[in-house]
Amino acid sequence: MSKFVDQPLSGFLDALARPEPTPGGGTAAAIAGAMGVSLLMMVSGLSKSRGGADAERVVLSEARAALASLRDRLAGLGDADAEAFNQVMAAYRLPKSTDQEKRARTDAIQQALKAATLAPLDTLRAAGEALRLGRVVAQHGNRSATSDVGVGIGLLEAAAKGAAANVRINLGSLRDEAFKASASADVEALQKQSGEDAVAANAALET
């Protein structure tokens, strides 16, 4: 495992910029999501809440704990996405001289593509859960941190959009129709929900 989060940030940027397939957009989306979550954690951890009530602090503390676990999940998905795509490329490189080799290669490619679809789908799911918590932070977080929440939501929206695009691209090469239909339905529902949560969070910031 590459463990991108253990690298210096400059090394991670260099890895993204290298003309090699991984790490690519799927990893960048997951890490951008982790950055967005971190900003929401910051605001949910401020000693002052929007209204100052104790109940509000309890809600924010709960949000912060849930966000912390989403952040770890997204950071891990940055690795999982690159690893899954490396497996797809390895499968494409399998020998294809005999009919038996061809069948084995096709199966391996299809299997690897499923994993490469599930990684960004999970990134989309995690970004969606974070955007749901973003509504809570936008509603109850200290007003002085409004722009931090706004940037956090924007990064999570970019993460969700990028992850969804990666799911859809891999679905295009898959043959298992039941898997495709299920993943397609998931990505659509998750995008709809996260879009609504982002709109609601931004609206809460402006009230």
Added chain:
Amino acid sequence: MSKFVDQPLSGFLDALARPEPTPGGGTAAAIAGAMGVSLLMMVSGLSKSRGGADAERVVLSEARAALASLRDRLAGLGDADAEAFNQVMAAYRLPKSTDQEKRARTDAIQQALKAATLAPLDTLRAAGEALRLGRVVAQHGNRSATSDVGVGIGLLEAAAKGAAANVRINLGSLRDEAFKASASADVEALQKQSGEDAVAANAALET
């Protein structure tokens, strides 16, 4: 200077998540922009271009060189933004017992707020220049990397939007009307242009 890019990525995420004002949304926007630029660099560095013509490779190589310098600029702006905001907070902590102290403090706050406005304005400008180059990469880059370009553009849009929000918030506390009018006009023009470039880049990806 904090040099966020020298830190492990996990340490940067921890710094964003800490309930302290910096690093905050301004820094996250700049670093997300640097990630978006890195993805565009990756695609502009692939040996295969969209059409395969030599002229296309020349255009992409030029874009890659310009992107590399924008990436360094955005990485540095991540530090500059935090530093500028620290100065604002330091100015607010200045003594205000006498009239002379009050005047000195007000001047220091106004001065620091100007620097804290110029940092995100430069992030917006750099993200805008990168989105302009994103059109080139979207038009001429290898089709197999479409989703990488898409994520790159999405991150740069989030960076531009976040930077613009940070400029506007600081402008609200400034008193120098000429400075405010000029920065306001800049942020509006830059947001309009970068929005158009993002739309054009996404359209080029789909053709």
